[in-house]
Structure formats: structure tokens, C-alpha cells
């Protein structure tokens with residue numbers, strides 16, 4: 001580094017240290033009120049969608065009309081409502097517990113190489129066991145052989161027990177949230193990477209520990225997002241496709257396309273699991289309700305809503321509809337994967353890489369970790385990262401559109417996923433921008449000047 005640059009960097013470094021010492025989450029009353037509401041609204045939404053699909057053909061209007069009529073016309077509203085909710089079942093709870101324990105054992109004992117996360121604010125570079133693809137393959141082979149091959153259980157078992165599994169997943173999600181909060185107080189894995197904000201509610205919701213672990217490598221975030229969360233995704237779809245076959249005697253082309261799209265996304269995730277170690281979930285988000293309950297309850301139930309919908313409302317796509325949606329989904333996947341690869345490639349090669357056939361353009365940014373040490377990093381400003389600051393999200397949203405559109409447009413419910421992902425990613429852009437601005441200071445401002453749009457050029 002040239003001396004002049006070093007002085008500039010040291011100034012940025014000193015100011016960043018000052019800032020981080022006083023960095024506080026702005027705990028406003030509306031923020032805390034919305035977090036308190038979300039702790040209950042999110043599970044209620046999952047349960048509500050289950051009820052709508054299971055009892056009212058996934059029609060939100062019909063659900064509302066029937067329940068409102070019961071409320072207005074009978075004294076038996078509460079018993080009726082209770083009957084429409086998912087019920088606790090010992091068998092489903094055992095199945096769910098067995099599933100989590102089995103995935104935990106695969107994570108701990110299946111062989112896999114070591115991947116490394118990004119440097120944490122306290123300066124740790126943590127090792128991770130990367131064996132997700134093997135766990136995904138083994139789980140699916142066992143499920144297919146055990147159900148289709150040996151007939152030990154029905155392939156529609158997940159569909160058939162969906163209500164009981166939902167109850168078990170919610171109980172586990174809340175228990176995990178409380179455990180994570182207690183662990184941060186009593187036996188944190190990396191005490192210098194804790195974030196206590198002074199609000200118990202905020203800390204429970206957004207998490208305190210950055211990388212909670214059991215032992216050296218059993219990582220709560222990587223495990224819960226990847227294993228009970230993302231491995232379940234394709235398994236759930238498969239089971240719902242089997243249920244559709246049992247009901248119709250065939251599997252519709254929309255269900256096949258949905259299984260295909262989701263399988264690409266999931267296999268891509270595990271094939272590139274090493275890349276995932278450097279995404280916001282792992283690098284920046286702390287482990288609280290948002291990730292804990294989100295991974296074990298929200299993800300497997302809400303991300304598979306379309307397959308639940310298609311069992312209740314089979315859709316036969318026309319050849320042109322099928323081809324158009326396939327093209328949109330695959331174009332989205334191409335953008336998603338290439339954009340994410342460009343960032344990873346340029347950082348790994350320290351900027352000496354070709355992007356779209358030309359030398360990568362980068363800003364060499366400096367920042368300081370909480371131990372006072374100065375580091376440098378690269379902000380790519382060419383390729384997809386020169387079009388907008390989060391063009392990778394555009395690819396994701398195109399895929400989401402394809403998943404939803406293949407359910408046709410007769411009901412609102414299957415389109416919830418696109419709405420949710422848009423809100424999630426736009427909120428992520430804002431949170432990320434605030435964090436990067438704090439981390440990189442003037443370097444981030446320079447990046448924003450070079451790449452002014454956040455998501456879609458000339459629009460946002």
C-alpha cells in the first residue's frame with residue numbers, strides 16, 4: 001500500500017473505530033412494537049396459510065368468508081376454529097425430532113472439506129464443515145428408496161402429516177430462539193462477536209451471537225439454514241408431488257416444473273455451499289428468532305406453498321406457458337448465479353480476474369475490525385455489480401416470479417412468495433447499505449456514486 005493511501009486508510013480506520021464503539025441500533029418504539037408483533041404474526045401467518053390450503057382449497061377469500069360467517073352466526077366459533085388448526089401429534093413430533101437429529105448427525109459426521117467464512121467484526125475467520133451436498137444426496141436417496149423402493153412408508157408422508165409437522169417445527173423454532181438467547185448469555189462461542197443492544201426483545205428477535213457453535217465446527221446458522229431448512233425444501237416438494245399422483249393418477253407439468261426449479265436452487269446452494277459462507281446470513285446476521293424460527297418453520301412451510309397449492313388446485317400449463325416460464329426462471333437463475341460468482345471470483349483473485357472478458361473494475365476499500373486492526377476488501381464495480389448494487393437479487397426475483405406464475409392467477413395465496421421475497425430483499429438492501437456505509441465510510445460513498453441504482457436501473 002502506498003504511504004498516502006495508508007494515511008487516508010488510517011484516518012478512515014480511526015473514525016470507524018470511534019463509530020463502532022458508539023454504534024447502537026436505533027431502538028425506536030415503532031421498531032420494537034413491530035418486532036413484538038412479528039414474533040406472533042409470522043407463526044399465525046404460517047398456520048393461517050396451512051388452514052386455508054388444508055380446509056379451503058388455498059382460497060384466502062373462502063377461508064375468510066367461512067370463518068367470518070361462523071363468527072357471526074354461531075356460538076361454536078372457537079371450537080370450529082380449533083378444528084381448522086393444525087393439531088399436535090405424537091407421531092409427527094417424533095418424526096420431526098428424528099429428522100432434526102438425523103440431519104444434525106449427518107452435519108457432524110459426514111465427511112466434507114473445510115470452508116472458511118469472512119472475517120468477523122472481532123477478527124475471527126471461522127472454519128465450517130462443507131458437506132451439505134452429500135447430506136442432501138443421502139437424505140433424498142434414503143427417502144426415495146425407503147418409500148418408492150421398499151415401501152417402508154408412503155412417499156406422501158410429509159404431505160399427510162403436514163399439520164403435525166407444522167406444530168412440531170414451531171415448537172422447535174421458539175425453543176431454539178430461547179436457547180440461542182440463553183447461550184449468548186451463559187456460554188457464548190465468541191464473546192467478542194456478541195451484540196447486546198439493551199433491548200431483550202430486539203436481542204431475542206435479531207439475535208446476540210454472530211456464530212453460535214457447539215464445539216469447534218457445529219455451527220447453528222449453517223446447520224439450521226441448510227439442513228432442516230433447505231434440504232427439507234426439495235423433500236417436501238417431492239412428497240407433495242407424490243400426493244398429487246395419488247389423487248390424480250398423474251403429476252401435472254406445473255408440479256414437475258416447480259420441483260425442477262426448486263431442485264436447481266437447492267442443489268446450487270449445496271454445490272456452492274462454500275460461497276454461502278460469505279453471504280449476509282452467515283457473515284452479518286446474528287442468530288435469533290429471525291434466523292432460528294425462520295429456518296425451521298417459515299422456510300420449509302412458506303417456501304413450499306406452491307406445491308401445497310398445486311395438490312389442491314392442479315394446473316396444466318400450455319406448452320407456450322411452460323416454455324415461457326422455464327425461460328424466465330432459467331434466465332433468473334443465470335443472473336443469480338453469475339452475479340454471485342463474479343463477486344466471489346474477484347475477491348478470491350484479489351481483483352485480478354476477467355469480468356465479461358475485461359479486467360475487473362474495483363474499489364479497494366479499507367475498514368477496521370473491533371480489535372482495532374485495519375483490513376482491506378474489494379468492491380466490484382463492473383459486470384452485474386456495475387448495473388446495480390444488488391443485481392443478484394433481480395435474478396432471484398425472476399425465479400420467484402416463475403415459481404408463482406406456474407400456479408396460474410386464480411388465487412392470491414401462491415403469489416405470496418413473490419411479495420414476501422420482494423419485501424425481504426428490499427429490506428435487506430437497506431440494512432446492507434447502512435452496514436456497508438458504516439463499515440467502509442467514504443469508500444462506500446464512492447461506490448454508490450459509481451453505481452447509483454440499488455436494484456433496477458432507472459427505477460430503484
Ligand code: NDP
Pocket residue numbers: 118278279280281336340343377378379380381385389390392393396428432436439
Ligand atoms: P449479497 O451476496 O449481495 O452480499 C452483500 C454483501 O456483499 C455486502 O454486505 C458486502 O459485504 C458485499 N458487497 C456489497 N457490494 C459489493 C460489491 N460491489 N463487490 C463486492 N462485495 C460487495 O447479499 P445476500 O447475502 O443477501 O445474497 C446472496 C444471494 O442469496 C443473493 O443472490 C440473494 O438473492 C440470495 N438470497 C436468497 C434468499 C432466499 O430466501 N431465497 C434470502 C436472501 C438472499 P462485505 O462486508 O463482505 O463487503
